[in-house]
Structures are given as C-alpha cells and as structure tokens.
Amino acid sequence: MARITMREAISQALWEEMERDPRVFILGEEVGVWGGTYAVTKGFYDHFGPERVRDTPIAEAAIVGAAIGAALVGTRPVAELMTINFAFAAMDHIVNEAAKLHYMFGGQMVLPLVIRTVGGGGRQLGATHSQTPDAVFAHFPGLKVVAPGTPADAKGLLKAAIRSQDPVMFIEHATLYQTRGEVPEGDYVVPIGKSTIQRTGKDITIITYSKMLEVSMKAADQLAGEGIEAEVVDLRTLRPLDMEPVLESFKKTNRAVIVEEGWKSYGVGAEISARIYEDAFDYVDAPIKRVAQLEVPLPYNRALEQMALPKVEQVVAAVKEVLNG
Amino acid sequence: MDKNEYLNLYHQMVVIRRMEEKAAELYQQGKIGGFLHLYIGQEAVSTGLVAARKPQDRIITAYRDHGVAVNVGIETRAIIAELLGKATGISKGKGGSMHMADVSKNFWGGHAIVGAHLPIAAGLALGDQYLKEDNVTICMFGDGATNIGFFHEALNLSMVWKLPVLWVCENNQYGMGTAVERASAVSEIRKKAEGYGMPNDEVDGMDVIKVKEKTAKMLAQIRAGNGPMLLEAHTYRFRGHSMGDPERYRKPDEVSCWEENDPIGIYRAYLTGKKLATVEELDQQDKLAEAEVLEAVEFAENSPEPAPEELFTNIYVEE
Ligand SMILES: Cc1ncc(C[n+]2csc(CCOP(=O)(O)OP(=O)(O)O)c2C)c(N)n1
C-alpha cells in the first residue's frame, strides 16, 4: 500500500482501467492538453493520445449525450463534467436519458457510462460554482451515485463504476484532492452500493459521506477526548443506498447525527433519518439531528461562506445535544 | 467626439489595465479568493461597446466582467471592494469577481455559467420589445460560449422574434486551453449567425475606435427594428484564463506577438498621430488612472466585511 492523495488515487484508477480495457476513453472539457482542471488526467493525453483523451467543446449536454450514445454501442466512456454545477446544463441527458433508457426499452439498452464530476463549496467561488447538489442526482432511480470520502474508496469505487453496466455519477469533492490515505496498489475494486464503518464507537452513530467524512472523523476524535465514543458510518454510495451498516450501528447506539455538506431541505439527512425512523423506530432513544449547509446560496465573501458550511464544532455540538437530550 | 471624450476612453482603458494588474497582485497576496479572470488585452472591446451605447441600452456579459464594470461607470473602489469581498463592493461582497452588476447603470452582470446569459439577454430584449421601449441589449460572450446549446437557442429565438440584441463574441482565440479551431466547427465565429439568417460583421477588437464605430452603426440598425445582429471582435487575453493557469496550450511567442498589438498602445498612437492628444496629456491620464486605482485599493482594504446577517438577505424579495 502506498500513501497517496485522492487526486493520485482517482488518476490511478482511470489510468489502470484505460490500460486494462481499450474500450474505456475519456471525454470532457480540458481533460487533454490542459491535463484536467483539477489535474486528475495530467499526462493522459501524451500517453493515451487524443482519441482516448478527448478535449470537447464547452457543451455539457453533448458531452453526456455523446457518452450515452457511445456507451450504448459498446464503448465505456468516462465523461468528465468540470464541476457538478455545470451538470445542470446536461440535466436532461442525465435524468431523462441516462437514468431511463435501460428500463424504458425493457432492458434492451445497456449504457456502461461514468460521469465524473466535482462538487463542494468552501473555495470562494460564489453561488453558481459552489454547490453540493448530490441529493438531486440521487433522487433518480436508474442512476447510481457515488461520492467517496477517502483515497482508497475513490480508487476502488471508480474502478467499480467503470466496470459497472449502469450509468454512474461519480462525485468528487474539490477540497479533498490533496487528502492523503493508504491506497492498495493494482486491481483494487470497492463495490458500489456498500456503506462502511470508518470508526467504531458505542455511544452514537454519525452518518456521513464525502468531504463531511473528514469533518465527522475530526469531530469523533474531539468527542473521544471527552469520553464520547462515536461510530462513523460512511455511505460512499448515495444510490443504491445501503442502510445495513447504518441500521446495525443505530441498533447498537440508539442515537444518530447525520452530516452532509448540501442543504438540509430534502437532503441526504432527511432520507437517512426517515429510514431510521421507519425501520428502527423501536431503537430510537433520542431525536435524530442533522448538520448541513445553511439554506442560502453560497456567497463569495470568505467569512460568510464559512458560516454557511457545516463545521466540526457543529457536529460535536449536535452529538452532545442528542446525548444530553 | 470632443477631446474629452477621446481622453475619457483612454482613461477607462488604462484604469482597467491598472486595476487588473493590481487585482493579480492582491490575488497573489491571498486577499482575493476564488476565480479571477483578468481582462488585460481585451480592454478595447468593452470600452468601445459601452462608448457606443445610449444609457438606455442594456449590457450583459460573462464572468470576465471587470472591464464592463469600469466602462459603465461603477466606481473603481466598488469593483475592487467586491474583489476583496467587502460590504462596500458592488454586489455587497456576495458575488465576487465573476458576479458583478449595476442595474442602475443598465449592466446586468457578470454570469459565470458559460453561455447561460445569452437566453437571458434575449429575454431582456423581449421585455423591451413587449413594453415598446427602443432599447437595445448588448450581449458579450466568449468564443467558447458559441459551442453550447444556449448560444444557438438564444440566437435562433432572437431572430424568430426580431429581438433587439447585439450579440458580441469576444473571440480571444481560446476557451480556457482550447483553441477555437479545436472546439468550433467553423473558426470564423460570425458565420454561425448565418445559420439563423442573422446579419453579422467583424471588427478588430484591439482598436477601440473601430469597435465603437462599428457598434454604433449596428446599434442604430437594430434600434430601427431590423432585428438582432452579431459582431465578432478579434482579440486576445494577455494573461492566463484565470489565475493559476499553467498555460501549456500556447507558446510565449504567440503571446508576445499579440502583445505588440496592445489596445492601449494602438489607441495612444491613434490619439497622438491624429493630434487629438499629446504624449504629456496621455501620461497625465496614466498617472490619474494609477492614482484612482491605488485610492480604490486603499478604500477597499479599509472597508468593513459584510455583516453576518448579510448571509441571509436577498434570498427572497422582502415584501
Ligand atoms: C456551462 C459551463 N461549462 C464550463 C464552465 C467552465 N468554464 C469557465 S470559463 C470557460 C471557458 C470559456 O471560454 P470563452 O467562452 O471563450 O470565454 P473566455 O474565458 O475566453 O473569455 C469554461 C470552460 C462554465 N463556467 N460553465
């Protein structure tokens, strides 16, 4: 195992899959000559050439649409949308086409397609460039939505996504690329649709994913210093959602806090807490709490933006509120 | 134009240049965050366009918006304060570099999603047409923006409904690192208008007088009810796409070649050649511009941060 960054892990998965399967190719804005705006595909253009690392015009609908078409006839495209905010310009193709074609034509059409994209706030990019709309995409049956929080999961899940027969939205986080972690070398695959325990504890369950895993782990460290043992469950995949580890943990701790970066309304926390109430009501010892982004478009000003984003202290406070009722 | 007007255009261009250089410094110092797209090299385009409009004419652009902000008359201090995210910024510190607007000056932003403001420009013109106003909307966008569906939908709609829009493509040769001919099936962008039967023209975007004259002519035709037109301005950005651009996609030679066509240098030569201004007068303008920018930076640095309550204002209209 090597200790590498999230960026390197994602890059490695892409590289290895392209070496393994000649049907895999990349298309997107600035993925080639530039090397990817987040430098994930740096060096790919020189190695794999312009046929397999295709710089596209600024045309999100055409990027996703063409990836769908190419996937239908037997290739394995990895379409990159520079950021998730631009995915809205491709929404019809993601939602009405990619998520529906297999079902609507009675299983005839198969589209093994990955849409790699980047979400998250905290970089002073203003309201249009800072969103975390993961839950929006997770709303649609037919689409798989993956959002890794560690370099190892990023590598393993991206490999699984590329090998999946279904369309997968693979959502990276803009402020996690430098995060380091142990990543198995070579053919390491993490199955899509499996939540996992990232830290064990007996007092409370924190359920989270992506960037908020980092925040939640820090909160758990801090809580441990005060004698509170938090168990942290990382969803990793938002759809299909694996509630097993969540429910198992909850049945042990009887208390939960859900942490997400996106807005609280109609969000991931709403979904998870509803499912806990539905499926483990008898185990509920205290009201479940959610920590999420304040209900405002993210402003440019640094202090205001930081105010709106979920923080370690808020997770700690929420845990204490749940425990102290 | 009288002498003052000539000098005023020069002043605006130099203010933009000095302001952008200062912004780059402030960015390096960590005082500006997020994305910063500089207008250096393209000053003649927005300056010529705005000089040709009547105050009633609307203007809207993409995220490379600092130039227009100066041209429409937003105080330099309110622009720099916005870059620093201060309460005194033109968008109260909530918009940043990419999201500036001053509706009172008929400047409708500053839009950061490529191409998204084109249908909105059609809408501004639709509103004016509906209300029987004889305003024209000037919509600026990059070469890269002509490859997204928004562009085509908006052009077609504007032609079908004969909307009063002047579509202005600032062809600076690249959309980020992608050269026009690598992304667009036709490199002469104005030809795209022909697919919609739309009259179109081109102009040397490094020459502010040419831009102003051509724009004035086209605005008059559009105002007369002849429907939309498209103008392609040939220009170049001297700096990277945004701060931190590794610029692997172009050679330093190419940049220095264009730099010889500096719009400010061209205009200086024009003014002195035609004896419209002396070198001393222009140097004096340079000094004034420099002082204006320095004063603005000081103002912005000493301005307060937005109050925490501002986070929650303007989400909905308060009724
Ligand atoms: C829909 C959308 N896709 C991608 C981006 C990222 N992006 C920002 S600017 C840009 C290049 C635009 O080039 P051009 O239109 O030529 O304008 P220029 O930057 O040259 O002024 C890209 C791809 C975006 N903001 N919006």
Ligand SMILES: [Mg+2]
């Ligand atoms: Mg351009």
